[in-house]
Amino acid sequence: MKKAKTVDQIVNDRYAIYQGDCCDLIKGLPEASVDFGIHSPPFEGLYKFSNYDRDISNNEGAEFWEHYGFLISELLRVTKAGRLHSVHCMQLPTSKNRDGFIGMRDFRGEIVRAYQAAGWIFHSEVCIWKDPVVAQQRTKSLRLLHKQIVKDSSLSGMGLADYIVTFRKPGANLVPIEGMFDRFIGEGLDISQDGYAEYCRAGRLDDPEFKPWPMDMWRSVLVWQRYASPVWTDIRQTRTLQYRGARDHQDEQHISPLQLDVIERCVELWSAPGETVLTPFLGIGSEVYSAVDMGRKGIGFELKPSYFRQAIRNLTELDKPPENRMFEDDAETMEAEDA
Ligand SMILES: C[S@@+](CC[C@H](N)C(=O)[O-])C[C@H]1O[C@@H](n2cnc3c(N)ncnc32)[C@H](O)[C@@H]1O
Structure with missing residues (x-):
């Protein structure tokens, strides 16, 4: 990587993470050097991560799209032709104070249009189920309250799902991402030896001539049927890296790290072992952690020092079996046991 403005950095043979502004740092990456990328952008207007003027969450409206738009074009430049970049986002609630009305904003659509405007192809999207009861308890949103249904349901509405929208750089992919799935990431799918024996038994009951697939094929098809679903209802919502230690004294709330199941599915689908995975918004390190854990090389940029320090701690966990x-759920359990 060419020299760029960075405050701190850790570079080893598995990952390279830099503390600084991603819009500066990405300029140091060579053209067509990244095989896959994935990130959660700051959700415009929803939560401010820090008071730095380079923090994208401090931009609103046209300024946000100008700032983020610069990064989107740079992501296109550094990605290899025919390869992909995934963006985690949600539709945003509007508020009376900020927007003048209670409703929703099509943030996902705005992201799609910004990527298309920069020259990306809109490739794929998946909706990730979120529990409305948990969301109600966390956000205290009126639209989810049962009390509101009883009083006047004209203001009631469904919970807001997460999405992964994925974009492809135009051009032919020169190195195929080949191979079958040999494990399942998520909950509730049996791909064990016993599951395979049951598939063979049930098939023969139906038709004595039944020719079962070999086990590796059976397993890979089952996994793909789950991953190919347009709605993922089988993501382990609490399987995230530790984030509590990342809070600094000015923060109003915790960062929401991306679930590792979501990242790992995308990394497995759209990159091969040994390839390079980039996240411009490292946060507490989730995307780089999963990429490295799955035998890829990770690159990440993060502006906020307390998140960067937590990312270092989380990535050090990779040295353990x-x-x-x-x-995070281990840390929560320990906290509850100590109390
Ligand atoms: C939604 S969070 C990412 C969380 C991450 N997916 C994880 O699981 O830890 C967005 C991150 O972008 C960072 N950020 C905002 N503006 C930035 C910039 N210009 N350069 C680098 N990071 C920035 C924020 O500090 C925050 O950590």
Whole structure:
């Protein structure tokens, strides 16, 4: 990577993470050097991460799109032809104070149009189910309250899902991403030896001539049927990296890290082992962590020092065997046990 303005950095043979402004740092990456990318942008107007003027969450309206638009064009430049970049987002609630009305904003659509305007192809999207009861307890949103249904349901509405929207750089992909799935990431799918034996038994009951697929094929098809679903209802919502330690004294609330299941599905689908995965908004390190854990190389940029320090701590967990690593639900359980 060419020299760029960075305050702190960790570079080793598995990952390179830099503390600084992604819009500066990305200029140091060579053209067509990234195989896959994934990130959650700051959701415009929803939550301010810091008071730095380079923090994209501090821009609103046209300024936000100008700032983010610059990054979107740079992402296109550094990505290889025919390869992909995934963006995690949600539709945004509007508020009476900020927007003048209670309703929703099509943030996902705005993202799609910004990527298309920069020259990306809109490739795919998946909706990720979110529990409305948990959302109501967290956000206290009127639109989800049962009390509102009883009083006047004209203001009631469904919970807001998450989405992964994925874009492809025009041109032919020169290195195929080949191979079958040999594991399942998520909950509730049996791809064990016993599951395979049951598939063979049930098939033969139906038709004595039944020719089962070999086990590796059966497993891969089942996994793909789940991943190909337009709605993912089988993501482990609390499987995230630890984030509580990242809060600094001015923060109003915790960062929401992206679930590792979501990242890992995308990394597995759209990159091969040994390839390079980029996230311009590293946060507490989730995307780089999963990429490295899955045998890819990770690159990440993060502006906020307390998040960057937490990303370093989270990435150090990769040096431990998987069964000894700490995740956010372990930290919560320990906190509850200490109380
Ligand atoms: C939605 S969070 C990403 C969380 C991440 N997906 C995770 O799981 O940890 C967005 C991040 O962008 C960072 N950010 C905002 N503006 C930035 C900039 N110009 N350069 C680098 N990071 C920036 C914020 O500090 C925040 O950590």
